[in-house]
Amino acid sequence: xxxxxxxxxxxxxxxxxxxxxxxxxxxxxxxxxxxxxxxxxxxxxxxxxxxxxxxxxxxxxxxxxxxxxxxxxxxxxxxxxxxxxxxxxxxxxxxxxxxxxxxxxxxxxxxxxxxxxxxxxxxxxxxxxxxxxxxxxxxxxxxxxxxxxxxxxxxxxxxxxxxxxxxxxxxxxxxxxxxxxxxxxxxxxxxxxxxxxxxxxxxxxxxxxxxxxxxxxxxxxxxxxxxxxxxxxxxxxxxxxxxxxxxxxxxxxxxxxxxxxxxxxxxxxxxxxxxxxxxxxxxxxxxxxxxxxxxxxxxxxxxxxxxxxxxxxxxxx
Amino acid sequence: xxxxxxxxxxxxxxxxxxxxxxxxxxxxxxxxxxxxxxxxxxxxxxxxxxxxxxxxxxxxxxxxxxxxxxxxxxxxxxxxxxxxxxxxxxxxxxxxxxxxxxxxxxxxxxxxxxxxxxxxxxxxxxxxxxxxxxxxxxxxxxxxxxxxxxxxxxxxxxxxxxxxxxxxxxxxxxxxxxxxxxxxxxxxxxxxxxxxxxxxxxxxxxxxxxxxxxxxxxxxxxxxxxxxxxxxxxxxxxxxxxxxxxxxxxxxxxxxxxxxxxxxxxxxxxxxxxxxxxxxxxxxxxxxxx
Numbered sequence: 001x002x003x004x005x006x007x008x009x010x011x012x013x014x015x016x017x018x019x020x021x022x023x024x025x026x027x028x029x030x031x032x033x034x035x036x037x038x039x040x041x042x043x044x045x046x047x048x049x050x051x052x053x054x055x056x057x058x059x060x061x062x063x064x065x066x067x068x069x070x071x072x073x074x075x076x077x078x079x080x081x082x083x084x085x086x087x088x089x090x091x092x093x094x095x096x097x098x099x100x101x102x103x104x105x106x107x108x109x110x111x112x113x114x115x116x117x118x119x120x121x122x123x124x125x126x127x128x129x130x131x132x133x134x135x136x137x138x139x140x141x142x143x144x145x146x147x148x149x150x151x152x153x154x155x156x157x158x159x160x161x162x163x164x165x166x167x168x169x170x171x172x173x174x175x176x177x178x179x180x181x182x183x184x185x186x187x188x189x190x191x192x193x194x195x196x197x198x199x200x201x202x203x204x205x206x207x208x209x210x211x212x213x214x215x216x217x218x219x220x221x222x223x224x225x226x227x228x229x230x231x232x233x234x235x236x237x238x239x240x241x242x243x244x245x246x247x248x249x250x251x252x253x254x255x256x257x258x259x260x261x262x263x264x265x266x267x268x269x270x271x272x273x274x275x276x277x278x279x280x281x282x283x284x285x286x287x288x289x290x291x292x293x294x295x296x297x298x299x300x301x302x303x304x305x306x307x308x309x310x311x312x313x314x315x316x317x
Numbered sequence: 318x319x320x321x322x323x324x325x326x327x328x329x330x331x332x333x334x335x336x337x338x339x340x341x342x343x344x345x346x347x348x349x350x351x352x353x354x355x356x357x358x359x360x361x362x363x364x365x366x367x368x369x370x371x372x373x374x375x376x377x378x379x380x381x382x383x384x385x386x387x388x389x390x391x392x393x394x395x396x397x398x399x400x401x402x403x404x405x406x407x408x409x410x411x412x413x414x415x416x417x418x419x420x421x422x423x424x425x426x427x428x429x430x431x432x433x434x435x436x437x438x439x440x441x442x443x444x445x446x447x448x449x450x451x452x453x454x455x456x457x458x459x460x461x462x463x464x465x466x467x468x469x470x471x472x473x474x475x476x477x478x479x480x481x482x483x484x485x486x487x488x489x490x491x492x493x494x495x496x497x498x499x500x501x502x503x504x505x506x507x508x509x510x511x512x513x514x515x516x517x518x519x520x521x522x523x524x525x526x527x528x529x530x531x532x533x534x535x536x537x538x539x540x541x542x543x544x545x546x547x548x549x550x551x552x553x554x555x556x557x558x559x560x561x562x563x564x565x566x567x568x569x570x571x572x573x574x575x576x577x578x579x580x581x582x583x584x585x586x587x588x589x590x591x592x593x594x595x596x597x598x599x600x601x602x603x604x605x606x607x
Contacts, residue, residue: 059410106589109596113354113409114552118592121545125585132578247541251356251417258414290425297418298400301411 015266019172023165031277033164034236039269039276040168040175041232046256046268048225051182053254054262055191056218057198060107061116061250062123066223068245069126070096070230072137075240078146085149085160089174089231096227099126101220108216111201120247130242143240160235171232178228183265185221194218251297259300261307270308326570332459332528334566335466338559339521340543341550342473343514345558348547349490350510352409353401356416358543359536360423361515365389365522366531367427370438378441382465382523389519390512397511402504420537427533438526462524469520470559473513477555486510490553542566545588551601560599 018025022036049063073095074088081087103122110118130137137143151158151170160167185191193214196204205211234240243249252275260271278296282289304311340358347355369385376384396419404412444458477483485506489496497503525535542565550561565584573580591598 053410059408059413061413106592113348113352113413114548116354116409116413117544117548117552121541121548121585121588124541125582125589128581128585132582248417251414254410254414258410288425288429290421291429294418294421294425297421298415301415301418302400302403305407305411 019175023168033168035276035280037164037168037171037236038233039273040171041229041236042253042256042276043269043272044175044178044232045226045229046253046260046272047179047182047265048222048229049253050257050262050268051186051225052218052222053257054264054267055186055198056194056215057201058111058215058219059116059254060119060219060222061254062119062121062247063222063226063253064247064249065123065126065245066096066100066226067230067233067249067253068130068240068242069099070227070232071234071240071244072130072143072230073227074231074234075143075146076136078149078234079143083149085151085235088148088235089228092231092234093224093227096230097220097224100223100226101216104216104219104223108212108219120250123245123247123250127242127245127247130245137240137242140242142242143234144238147238148235167235171236174228174232178225182225186265190214190217255297255300257307259296259304259307261309261311263306264309267307267309274308323571323574326574327567328455328459328570329573330567330570331563332463332566333570334563335463336521336525336539337542337546337566338562339466339469339517339524340539341546341558341562342470342555343517343521344543345547345552345555346486346514346517347511349553349555350486350493351401351405351412351507353404353412353416354409355514356413356540357396357419357423358416358514358518359538359540360420361389361393361518362522362525362536362539363423363427363531363533364392365519366438366526366535367431367436367522368519369523369526370431370436370531373439378439378527385523386516386519389522390516393515393518394508394512397508401511402507405507424533424537431531431533433533436531438531440527444527458527462528465520465524469517473517474555476513482506482509486513542569542584545584547598548588549591549598551595551598554598554600557598557600 019040022040023033026033026036045063045067049060052058052060052063070092072092074092077088077091078084081091107115107118107122131139133139134141148161148167150161158166158170160170186194193204193209196207197209197211197214201211230244233244256271256275257268258271259274260269261267279289279293282292286292300307340362344355344358347353347358365385368388369381372384373381400415400419401412404415440458444461445456447456475483477487485496485501486509489501489503489506489510493503496506521539522536525539529535543562546562546565547558548561549565550557550559565587568583568587569580572583595601
């Protein structure tokens, strides 16, 4: 084992240790378990977006739509189908992923700013649907009247509804599954091809790689992960909000990825942590928190364009 | 009665479409030359409206109409110089994020300064009158607005067609590198182009203030339809943006007659259909920014 490999293993072990013990170290530092759960879910969303943005090099600015669809999928399933948490998560993943895959066929033909604009515009379609179809979605008030159901494994009953710590570990388990899948895909030949497209699209095309199909697959996969995160978010809040589909939410996700470092796998999680904690803190002390969040966007773009992890990696090199 | 209703909504659609066009032309100018998606464009519209509101007690409606757009353009110029210029060489992601944050700051800043409540913007009484009882919806102000928009667009196209600046902007849209190699100051060109785009947003802000009153969020609602106007018309084509804006305005107006809930959704459906059948938009050209 080389020094680089063992250092990577140590970092990985440290990340998982921090996540495993989050309920125990967040509380003494003035946080609370629900905040840790939110960081985890939004971090998963930012990592799903970064799967596309950082590793395929394609900017989607409408990814909140698939996040929100995941949330509505889970919420509607809990409310109208059955009080089953796994079924709800499955419905959320499928709704977000399938809608993304279908729209993806329209979107992938474009590149660069055009791609970004088309993704924003299509993302807004779902926002308007959730907003207008109030008989089903609750409209502007959001979807209420459902709650996550305890999970019965036969030999063990997980009370994820009332015990915040158990719920955190349930979310962490889901998070680990999704992140593991993402890591596995990125290490596969397909993942390597995605990075090749990011680095030099023209050259990849000359090598005979079907670019459009690869970007479409990456886009769809990223939407499935996004739907997963969205479904978990509905479980966190017992509520689905049309603003979760809005393009300003997409902007927040892109910001988390950029702020943490979009060229690194774990960067978006760090970005989500900073973003969520900062927003939580700012909105508790001032009504003008929007200005500060906006200022944060401007400052990060001007001074930390590589994100925090990118900044540290470069200053080390 | 039905025809009157239809006429009413088509008129409404054209007027709304005129706003979309003003916004979208500015966005399009900036996008074509500098590859920047200006998310703060709606914010500049708000700035234009509130400048007019703040000035109107001193200079009246006409003075505000004349002064607010150039003042907004000057603010835009400063923003471009300080914040956006460092990002030109980078991935368009960064200018998008920056203007996105800027939009937050502008919206929240106006709320902080002027308060969250809407403000009325007084227009001259003779413009507020309906022209006839039958056509109650055609007020003088609405006709006046459309006339101003038509004049502004005509001037813009004349500027682009006949002046040195306009010719350089069009040339830069096609091939910025060659324009730079011919010794033209590209930085200056981009700044002036940005200012022209923001001028249009400021003008839209003043006009919208007279029609709808002022609110800190008034720009946000116009931003998305303007994007769609650009996509429908075809990126890289200003006449396309013009047609796209009017088209989606009228389409949502007509839909409002038959199926009000879908008046917002119909423009997205239109976009999807156009992207399916003509991926480059109605007037888009091959190779433009794609």
